[in-house]
Amino acid sequence: MTRRDPQLETVTTAVYRFPTDQPEADGTLTWDATTAVAVTLRAGGRTGVGWTYGAPAAAAVVNDQLAGALRGHRAWDVAAGWAAMHRACRNIGTRGVAMMAISAVDVAWWDLKARLLGQPLTTLFGQCRDTVPVYGSGGFTTFDDAQLADQVAGWRAAGCPGMKIKIGESGGTRVDRDLARVRRLRELAGDDAELMVDANGGYTVGQARRVGAALDDLGVTWFEEPVSGDDTTGLAAVRAAVRCDVAAGEYAADLYGVDALLPVVDCLQLDVTRCGGYTGWLRAAALAQSRNLEVSAHCAPALHAPVAAAVPNLRHVEWFADHARLEPLLADGVPPVTAGALRLDPVVMGHGLTIAAGAERWRVD
Secondary structure (H helix, E strand, C coil): CECCECECCEEEEEEEEEEEEEEEECCCCEEEEEEEEEEEEEECCEEEEEEEECCCHHHHHHHHHHHHHHCCCECCCHHHHHHHHHHHCHHHCCCHHHHHHHHHHHHHHHHHHHHHHCCEHHHHHCCCCCEEEEEEEECCCCCCHHHHHHHHHHHHHCCCCEEEEECCHHHHCCHHHHHHHHHHHHHHHCCCCEEEEECCCCCCHHHHHHHHHHHHHHCEEEEECCCCCCCHHHHHHHHHHCCCEEEECCCCCCHHHHHHHHHHCCEEEECCCCCCHHHHHHHHHHHHHCCCCEEEECCCHHHHHHHHCCCCCEEEEEEEHHHHHHHHHHEECCCCEECCEEECCCCCCECCCEECHHHHHHECC
């Protein structure tokens, strides 16, 4: 061990709950708050931070299952530490909440390593681009026309070339309203915008094929989770029936799940807070590239910025309304969106994010 490669000293967690302005919904879920579980690692007088979005139980996994596995590891040992954390979760399952906990630690670990080296994470990963393209995402099924218009106006002002709304309302029982809202999106977004929709698995396979045919006629290019992302047979059937790209993968937790999706999607979605952090994200993106597939980062735009800048097969990052509002409340250093892209700061250390002092207001643990 050297001074420049110190042992990890402490791992701490904090849970924050950010209420939404009003209840929100997609095709299969309703919520009124978003919970962030943050992890801080310390070594050599530096700290690194990461977080995941999900249940507070992720903090318990970090404290009860992962902290012991981290003991004795050096700040350079990210890959070995990832494997140790994965082994430590064997008896509780390595997906779901466990992988979300691993993800938060891994992001914090890479941030710590880069700060100890005095480098931006983009430099450590190997930078492909100076800006990261985004698309506007939200359009909840609970929105009325005025609320949707306000949101689209914000996306247009930010220069977002693509815009995505939720469909599959009430488990696929409001198809007429789904399609009416897509037509309204076209009116609001203008002729040049890319139209995108997300059904969050709300349709049956037959419904998704029929809705997909209508979406093709409306010029939609992105049909996300027309059926459950776990239903690879259903995704394949929908993909074979529509012209718009079929996307899924936001819940993929490991390379086995990613590998199952690659033959049945046109673009693979990856979420750094769910798929094993930066380590898992880079591995999955490389696997997608081996099949000539692009990847799209799901939500968490600030956390995704440095890793999205490091892969050649990136399509875009989701500038999700809830997280675009939440991230500046949780962290300082959130990169701005201008001209439809996240602007990376070339001189920040690590990913450039630190927990904001004002975030204490939202802390619940």
